[in-house]
Amino acid sequence: MADYDVTQSYMQDISLGTSIIAVSFKGGVVLGADSRTSSGSYVANRVQDKITPLADTVYLCRSGSASDTQAIASYVQYWIAEHQAEKNGPVDVSTAANLAMQLSYNNKNMLQAGLIIAGWDKQGGGSVYAIPLGGTLLKVPYTIGGSGSAYITGWCDKYWRDDFTEEEARAFVVKALTHAIARDASSGGCVRTVTITQAGVKRDFIPGTKLAATFGELPTPASS
Amino acid sequence: MSGIGTGYDLSVTTYSPDGKVFQTDYAQKAVDNSSTAMGIKCKDGVVLAVEKLVLSKLLVEGSNRRIFNIDHHAGMAVAGLQPDGRQIVNRAQDEATQYKSFYGESIPGSVLCERVASYKHAFNLYWSMRPYGVSSLLAVHDKAAGPQLYLVEPSGIAHRYYGTAVGKGRQSVKTEIERLKFDQISCRQAVVECAKTLYKVHEESGKPFELEMSWICEESGWKHARVPAELVAEAEQQAKAAAEESDMED
Numbered sequence: 001m002a003d004y005d006v007t008q009s010y011m012q013d014i015s016l017g018t019s020i021i022a023v024s025f026k027g028g029v030v031l032g033a034d035s036r037t038s039s040g041s042y043v044a045n046r047v048q049d050k051i052t053p054l055a056d057t058v059y060l061c062r063s064g065s066a067s068d069t070q071a072i073a074s075y076v077q078y079w080i081a082e083h084q085a086e087k088n089g090p091v092d093v094s095t096a097a098n099l100a101m102q103l104s105y106n107n108k109n110m111l112q113a114g115l116i117i118a119g120w121d122k123q124g125g126g127s128v129y130a131i132p133l134g135g136t137l138l139k140v141p142y143t144i145g146g147s148g149s150a151y152i153t154g155w156c157d158k159y160w161r162d163d164f165t166e167e168e169a170r171a172f173v174v175k176a177l178t179h180a181i182a183r184d185a186s187s188g189g190c191v192r193t194v195t196i197t198q199a200g201v202k203r204d205f206i207p208g209t210k211l212a213a214t215f216g217e218l219p220t221p222a223s224s
Numbered sequence: 225m226s227g228i229g230t231g232y233d234l235s236v237t238t239y240s241p242d243g244k245v246f247q248t249d250y251a252q253k254a255v256d257n258s259s260t261a262m263g264i265k266c267k268d269g270v271v272l273a274v275e276k277l278v279l280s281k282l283l284v285e286g287s288n289r290r291i292f293n294i295d296h297h298a299g300m301a302v303a304g305l306q307p308d309g310r311q312i313v314n315r316a317q318d319e320a321t322q323y324k325s326f327y328g329e330s331i332p333g334s335v336l337c338e339r340v341a342s343y344k345h346a347f348n349l350y351w352s353m354r355p356y357g358v359s360s361l362l363a364v365h366d367k368a369a370g371p372q373l374y375l376v377e378p379s380g381i382a383h384r385y386y387g388t389a390v391g392k393g394r395q396s397v398k399t400e401i402e403r404l405k406f407d408q409i410s411c412r413q414a415v416v417e418c419a420k421t422l423y424k425v426h427e428e429s430g431k432p433f434e435l436e437m438s439w440i441c442e443e444s445g446w447k448h449a450r451v452p453a454e455l456v457a458e459a460e461q462q463a464k465a466a467a468e469e470s471d472m473e474d
């Protein structure tokens with residue numbers, strides 16, 4: 001059915017050329033993402049929200065095909081709603097991650113979705129799960145994803161610690177994304193973070209102009 | 225007996241003028257005529273016990289199971305029509321494995337109870353099928369709610385219990401265990417109490433019987449398992465002694 005010329009950049013699949021990250025700390029998790037949605041070299045949305053709620057205290061970072069990840073998020077939200085009604089209580093992060101994995105794995109040939117699921121629940125505290133392209137489910141202390149993640153793997157390995165406080169975890173997330181955005185053409189815009197603890201959910205937003213300049217970058221002019 | 229529901233008891237889709245569904249009541253009678261099964265939720269686990277009447281000397285001991293594993297963390301004791309009971313066990317096992325495969329966690333007790341109850345209830349709705357003549361005692365342990373005991377009746381009614389019994393001796397058993405302090409009794413003590421109670425209740429019948437017991441507790445690794453044979457034997461000894469004592473007091 002591809003009788004249009006897919007090399008024309010505006011015809012390419014909408015992709016979340018992306019940088020996403022999630023880090024757990026004692027008592028919760030911090031999720032972070034950039035805000036660029038690209039269609040080839042056209043930036044379809046420069047203020048996209050890639051951190052999607054699945055339940056009150058479980059959120060999803062989306063990378064890959066925008067439509068695929070939106071569809072997955074939609075299904076998982078629905079199943080979680082049913083599950084919480086039957087169980088009469090909030091969903092566990094591990095359960096939410098399992099549901100997303102089922103979709104990802106069973107439809108691996110048709111989907112392009114790199115997911116990070118993170119949140120807080122009474123059983124496991126703050127937890128982070130990575131679900132890369134093939135549908136593997138990995139429980140991890142922190143993880144990065146999207147096209148921009150390739151440029152910060154070494155940096156994250158070096159500066160991550162397993163005893164972050166909430167503020168340190170958030171600072172780590174923001175710095176990591178700043179570096180990824182600086183080097184990845186498919187990542188950009190602003191940095192969004194979501195912090196989840198037993199107390200609830202805090203959303204934050206840092207405009208691109210307010211991000212610290214990385215090596216070789218000109219600092220933002222004072223007037224901006 | 226046969227005069228009671230005349231005309232209104234032929235089908236599960238017919239109400240009687242006083243609001244009963246007689247077929248459901250008759251299914252309950254099938255359970256009431258079965259040998260006694262009981263369960264106790266203690267402070268540190270759940271114990272299930274069944275009085276198995278020995279129908280013939282030709283039967284191999286320990287066969288004719290009345291207590292089944294539903295999953296590692298859940299077990300079911302069956303009272304009533306045994307073949308019906310086997311179907312309910314199969315259904316519960318399917319629910320448990322499907323839940324785990326989809327949600328990645330063991331089925332919670334309340335959810336398993338709901339699934340079994342909804343399933344049984346469906347057979348009280350349709351003309352083409354009869355209700356299951358089975359009451360199920362569910363022993364479950366999950367991290368969120370700890371040890372739990374549920375009873376699901378043929379009608380689909382289900383409740384969560386500290387202790388309960390079904391079958392012929394249920395009234396006597398319930399009277400006996402009512403005095404127990406459920407938040408203080410341990411599983412080991414409950415095993416002895418179950419044995420004592422079933423022996424006491426059985427006294428009235430006089431026929432030989434086997435005691436089948438299972439539990440979920442720390443000692444069993446929080447898995448549903450048969451109570452170890454030595455403990456059962458010990459409990460039976462204590463039960464027989466207690467029964468003789470009360471005989472002498474008469």
